Amino acid sequence: MEVTMEEHGTTTEGSQLAPQPKMEKEMSAYDKMQQSRTSVEAIVANMLSIKKENKPKSELRELVTQMFLNFVTLRQANRSILLEEDHVKAETEGAKAPVDFTTLQLHNLMYEKNHYVKAIKACKDFKSKHPDIELVLEEEFFRDAPEEIKSSVISNDNAHNLTLKRLNFELFQRKELCKLHEKLEQQKKSLLEIIANRKKFLSSLPSHLKSLKKASLPVQNQLGVLHTKKLKQHHSAELLPPPLYVIYSQFLAQKEAFGENIDLEIIGSVKDAQVYARQQANKDTGISTNLESSKMEDDAPEEEDDGQRRRKRPKKVPSKENLDQAGLYQAHPLKIILHIHDDDASDPKSAKLITLKFEYVLKLNVVCVGIEGSHEGPENNILCNLFPDDTGFELPHQSAKVCVGDALAFDEKRTLRPYKWAQHLAGIDF
Template sequence: MSEKKKRRIVEASSESTRSVVISGSSKESKKIKRSTSSDQTKQQVHHEEVEVELRDPQKDLEFFQSNCQELRNIMKDIYEMKTGSSANVTEKITEKRMEAVLHFIAMKKLNRLAHIHNKKARDSTEEAKEKVDVLHLQLQNLLYEVMHLQKEITKCLEFKSTDEDIELVDVDDFYHEAPKEVSNPNITKADIHSQRLARLDWELQQRKSLSEKFKEFQEKKNEIVKEIEQKKEYLESLQPMLDTILQSTLPVQEYLSMPLESIRSQHQMAKLLPRPLYILYVQANAYHEACDENISLKIEGDKESALSDETATPDLDSDSDSDNEELSKSKRRRKTIGNVMEEKRQKTLRKHPLSVVMTIKCKDDVTLILTFSYLSVLQITTVMINMQCGTNASNSSDILSTNTLLKGLFPGDHGTESPNPANYYQLNKLGLNSLSSFISVIGHPYRWVQHLCGLDFLETDGERNDVKPASSISVSHIESTINAIKRRIAARLALNKQLAALERRNITVPSSCQSLFPAKISSKLVSWKLITSEDFQALPFTQDVNEKIAPKELNMFFMAIIEQGSARLKAAVILGLDYPIKVPYFVLNLSWKGEHYAGNNNAIRDMESEVNVFYKEFAVEKSCDHILSNQLQRLLMCLDVYVETESAAKGREGPIEFAKEKMFPRLSRGKDRQKPFNYKNQFGYFTFRT
């Protein structure tokens, strides 16, 4: 190896200090001075630490990589020399080894410098972390001091003196009422604090004087209470004497129609009523005395049973057979599971011994009797309905049936399900899904009945059973409910008369509506009968309506047949139980020169609109209950117009079947051939709908 190359390697390993002496000859050995004393070692370490600060780590890395590459090349050359057959191999290998040793020495120094550099970096990092920790601790201390100051400020701002809760008189009243020795206006008006103290002194004086007055009035009150007690004792001693006098006046009461004794006995029985029925009795009796004389109330039932009856809900989960019965040697047969469940059902559906009977007198000598009962376990009220008709009305019709008489009195209230959500879980334990199968026994649990008794289950949870009746609920519903019942009875009576007349093929139009129809109508009602819902759904021209109608339990279905010459019109009528709030709905089918219905004939569709949509034209206030008859009368009128216009249009080619008797401007109008079904009663002619 050349002398120039050796010198370059050593100089690269130590740029700032020359720690290695390179000999001029390749055969000369390299002597490295080592200091054995500790002072020299410390100086060398200090020298290297100083050198680390002066050296560039990136250049050391590059120098390390170059040394590694040189070592690889030297090892490769040695390997080739050993495997080759050239002369002077030993000397060349020795030179290569010396060169490799120099590279190792340089790498060792780089390793040492790298450790020193790493140690310095670690020490500087620790020093920086310590500074950060000190600063963080100082920050936390400052934050704690800030938080403490903020709390103190908040306490100061939220501080309230006890005198702030005292209601003092107004400042103007204070200066007007308080003496000048207390108010001292020359000082207090300029100083708010002095004014506050003066007002507090005046308040203290006022309260002391009021306290003395209170003691005086309290003494007077005690004296008056003693007098009242003495008079009360005297009046109680008069009670037996008054009872004897009342018993002796019973014949006089009956003669004068003043049943004072019966009223007193009713009031005594009212005290035994459960709270819901008591609220009903009190509120209905008050409404009877103040507003309606056609209502009468009466309490019926066993008074002795009511006295001995315990209002607490019986324990339905307890087994009827005790342990003693199981262990007894008697030959009695044990109750089966079915008998036990039946007993539990009877206890659950048990009524209170007393009930309230409300009698409502309506028109046409019709009397409606409502018997209200309370189910103690289910905590709901039910009503049994009975209707007594006079000579002018008959209750043989299905329309006056007590099962449907008050159904749907208010929207969605059909009286077949319990309004108390907790009853679902109670009945489910007994294997019952609903109360519908026991309606004939316990009565209808209408929601309006619960409102009359002060019960409201809108906010009751399904797992709760603590219902608290409120008289305010009964007050807000009793007038509207009784009026709704009277309107329903009047509407049903009017409807019953209409149905009876229609069965005799007679349409009774009220006098207030006769001017809405022409004087002469040729079409006649030839048939009117009640049909079932299955018969209605089986009709071919009602298929589009079946999906839109309400459940069959809430409707009645009729079939009307109207004839005019050879034209035969079938009208399927849907009559709701809430008539006349919901008007009857007509579905038409005309058999005349083919089958015509709303799906294939626009004129039939317009006829349906005349009776189903424009019914308000003849639904005047006094004839709302006769809207069914008015609809049928309009249907007859529309059939006359239809056959006359069709005959006139087709009569140009043949004989005219129906002569023109009505006045209308044209036979039809528009692309859909609209008929003039709109009757103008002021002028007596028919026109088109706009």
């Protein structure tokens, strides 16, 4: 009876735990899984209670069968869930395709937008060379531009079209200037060749002129036109010291203005005069030079004026020989010769009355004059006392006397004397 009751009870419980077919059709897979889980938990609880109570194993078989059925139901529900998941995935993929296509179109549009934005920014930031080009004014453009440029239509915008036409006109002008530049360069090249040939001719011209002058000397002497001699004399006159140049210019002006029967001649070393002129130029500009010769040096002893100190030795008076050796009477390399002819003679050149020689003493800054070729004493000289108290024995100014010292008289051995009228004639007034 117990077994029957237990079996009946078990059957009853199994019938209660077993799912009904109608409900399975109506229930969803998730509900089936929940119901099967509940049934499995109940069966496991019954099996544990049977083992604890040591009931017969026949009851366990029915429970195992019920558990297997629940497992089958679980697998069926799991399969249904997986199929439903695959169906949902397929639907999702089908719905995702248009979204991906739309997203791709959106990215393409965004890329195009960024490209256009960058292009617009580059156009806005572009700096043209047009502002730096100085275009001609509009009035000059309409007046001077060719008709082809003025009538051309490059853009629909009038202002932009006018600017482009002005730029084309600027390009046209620059091309014309380039052509003109090439033409002028060719002319310059040809002119440089002509100049080089003429320079070559001019460099050889002095030798030809020199030979021509030399060949024309007999003709000049025959005609009495001493052009070459005068030209050479004028070049030598440029090297004269200022006092002698004043005398030379006054005599030359007297001859040309009044037709005086006199002749001027400059004698001496031109090279030494050039050296002296360079030395004076260097001294005036403050440039140190080593061109001073021993003849131009001032070796005169300097005298110290010290009132507080006595000299142990008596003061030496330099003799005239020492003065001459010291270079005080050194004259300029060039001298002037004045020939005075007789106006009444038929041949003026043969009737020479007197010949005067002028020289300039450098250290004493005086002009000396004497009769060329005269052997008479200074007191019998015609130039002595030509003016009152002008014998030529004394130095004419104080600075020369200081240079000479106590020897106030001029050297009597010298035939050329420093007359006062000669200083006045040379422009040396004291």
